[in-house]
Amino acid sequence: MIRLALRGVLAHKVRLTMTAVAIVLGVAFVSGTYVFTDSIKASFDTLFSDVNAGVDLYVRGVSEFGNQLPRIPESLVDEMLATPGVEIVAPSVDGIAQLVDKNGEAIGGNGPPTLGFSWVPEGEGLTPLEIRDGDWPRHSDEVTIDSFAADANDLHVGDSIDVILPVGVERFNVSGIATFGEADNLLGATLAVFSQETAQRVFQAEGQVSSIALVLSAGVDSTIVQTRIAGSLPDGAEVVTGQAQTDDNLEAVDEGVGFINTILLVIAGVAVFVGAFLIQNTFRIIVAQRTKELALLRAVGATAGQVTRVVVFEAIVIGIVASLIGVGVGILIAMGLKAAFAAFGFGIPASALIVKVRTIVVGLVVGLGVTIAASLVPARKAAKVPPVAALRDVETPPRSLGRRVAAGASVTGLGVVMVVVGLVADIGNALALVGSGALVTFVGVSMLAPLVAREFARFAGIPIARWRGVSGRLAQGNAMRRPRRTASTASALMIGVALVSVIAVFSASARAGVAGALERTFANDFQVAVSGFSDPTASGLSPALTDELRALPELETVVRDRFGVFRFSGSEAESFLLGFDGPIARVMEVKMEAGSVDQLGPGTALIEKPDAERLGVEVGDTVGIDLPNGASVDLRVVGIFDEPVLGVPLVVDLKTYEDYLPLRLDRFIYIDIAPGVDPADAREAITGVAARYANAKVTDTEEYAAGLEEQIGMVLNLVVVLLGFAVIIALLGIVNTLALSISERKHEIGLLRAVGMDRRQVRRMIRWEAVLIAVFGGVLGLVVGVGLGAAVVLAVGQGLTLTFPVGQLVIYLVMAGVGGVLAAIVPARRGARLEILGAISYE
């Protein structure tokens, strides 16, 4: 039996290759993701371990959560020097500093942070930074920058450069260019290194440092010293081992690559899922084509179980071979990703590619599992072939669709319920539930699809039959004759189209929501925000900009806010807050459920309605929050707002913010111009000031809304591009189905050729069949996708205005049809080249 299965694989090499391609691609994405992220982690592991190997202890601020450590008093440096057993004391002052290129454009700030460090001679060899050109910043007017920023912007030692800092924009001379280990930068972050006094001044850390690295004298027991130091440290400071610091550094890197990992794995999952449809379809067709062979097996005494095993065993062989190839291709993908990241300025220290056993095992399990699972239904069908089928042509009567309706409807229902529950219910991991609900829905709809496939093909085929004559009529008939096959081929495409449609609906709704909310809320004339797309807890505008703007006579009101992280007391989930400085009501019309914006002051807060309801707080009550530096504060609620435009559940005033949060950069500036001032003049004045701050972008409300919409669109378009991968696999499925159908119908095509159909007409017939299948998949995808998208939008509710981007959806449908034409190219050519005689000769 095993030999038979192997022969079967060899006999169907070509058609199984297509199947294998789907598995290879899916497995390659899964394993490539692991290889890539493992390699990144391994290279940073090596780097940090090397660096921190020289450091015995670190003294640093205590941070409960968030990504910024509070600073500690500089006096601790002297205390450390006085501690017995401590040989080297190397303090560091960290902050945020954005470089400006020669054209006055900000460098970086699109995602990765823009880091600032201090350098002291004692720290030589105790940081991951290595000087490539020039020297460290030994004077107050010097800066050392990372080599990616230097090379990409044609900056050299001796050049002068503007740097945006909390104290304003200042000009420095480039004293040196540094690498991060062997990488040009740290995962895309830009670096600016200053002398310690300069760092303290520009980061507003007078009398403070961020951390202190300690090297102990030889032979000193570090635990004893650590205990001794720990006993003498003030509140808010702690001493940890070099190893603990390494682990924390690595955790930050893990977080950084974690999102890449998640995105890639989700896409890999979609690819595998789509691939499963393709595999199942291929096996189903192969089984149908081998009916006689399988019946012969039954006739000579094989049991139904044996026949099933032959098919499943074939699946296993293909699964193993394709998965192994997939792991190999995955390694190539990882290399490509690494190269792409380096090219786009995300520096990764050099290291070998790490292929863990886990990667190979996961790849094999996924590839093999999907292949076997997808072959089970066709294998069971194979076992039902009656022995008599070997002796004559038996058209297996189509099974009753009643059970299929029931099963398909219940699966679809289950999927929809999962999606709805995930969206509405307040449970952990709701996103996973929504995602798997969507997948279950896809399976359910694909089970129901054969019910409508025939009618769809008939209906959609009418114009084709009219327009393309007999070729079109035959294409219509061919698409109708095997509704199950048409449906399951189309289902693979449905998934891809559905996913991009969900995103299209969500994106359009989000854009409409943003535009609407801004229009309602923004009562100001101009805004200044950070250009680019970066973490608002680690970037921002220099507060000096606000001060300069407030001095302008053309402006009446200048309000700013800062962004920070906190937790509601008793909750593990991190939330974000805004700290406002200035009369909010003058620049915004925040829709209030209760209380008033005007009451906001030190020790008070505004809270968003859903959280107020969840916590059961009303105006006048207090709400407890925990802050990154370990502080817990009770704030008196003075207002409950019902407007998601702020994007955060809690608003405090700037005084409260500065008491507990470390960031000294502004997120956003709201500007109201003075009465009687021409907006154009005001804008000129604002721009005149903001021009020096290269990361500041001045907009009026309309431009700002457009910019936000563009950002939303860009992010979602990126996801659509990545999902295009799933669409390509689905198109491979159409290629495969057509190729198999053609070899199945070669007699028919031979007959058509014999009675006078020319090759062009044959190609046309196959092409239009492909278009019908693809458009069917596209329509199913649009229906499911728009439904899911609308569900998501309605469930999220706040900030979204349900909008259907009809034009975009129509474009998707047209693209599906074009995809069908492309998928048909090779099969159509093969069909047209069939030897007439071979096709009509009898077996």
Added chain:
Amino acid sequence: MNAESTAARVENATKIYGSGSTMVTALDDLTLSFERGKFTAIMGPSGSGKSTLLHCIAGLDALSSGSAYIGRVRLGDLNDKSLTLLRRESVGFIFQAFNLIPTLDAAENITLPVDIAGGEADKAWFDEVVATMGLGDRLTHRPAELSGGQQQRVAAARALVSRPEIVFADEPSGNLDSKAGAELLGFMRHAVDEFGQTIVMVTHDPNAAAYADRVVFLGDGRYVNELADPTATQIFEHLKSIGG
């Protein structure tokens, strides 16, 4: 026999398959003509070259050497496109099996060659052919809803509907029971007598061959001899005598 009365012919036709030790000579310098308006049967043992002859003269396969003609047209001079057009306009086919397109109903199958050519079927002629083949009440049925005999009659109607120069039939009754086979052959005979259709049929069934005006016997790719207006018994006896 002059060119006007010849519907199709082969001259010094040789067809060789394979090469070296696997070389098979299917047609060996064969010269043969088919008279217009006649029903000719080709007989011979398996491997005698009768199917190869049919394929080559119908333009489905190319000769290794020699010439094949439909009317005055030499097939060897035509490219695939022209051959397709020739088949479309001048040749009808009836095969043993796989004769109909399952997604089309009987009427659509009958008009298929006309539809492919982008023309309109001659309604009166269509009705006449359909009536001759006894298919009047079956036109809207799909092939799967027709009996084997009905399917072959649809195929025969399709072969006739474009008024081809010549109809080639390859064991048309091979898959039918004797009653359905007799019916089909009767209809084909009728088409020759009534419409003056030229039919060339390959068969190894003496009963089928007995419907023909002329039975040509082949052996090893060569012409052996022929009988005019034979009965089934005569053919049977003759086959025995030549060792078929």
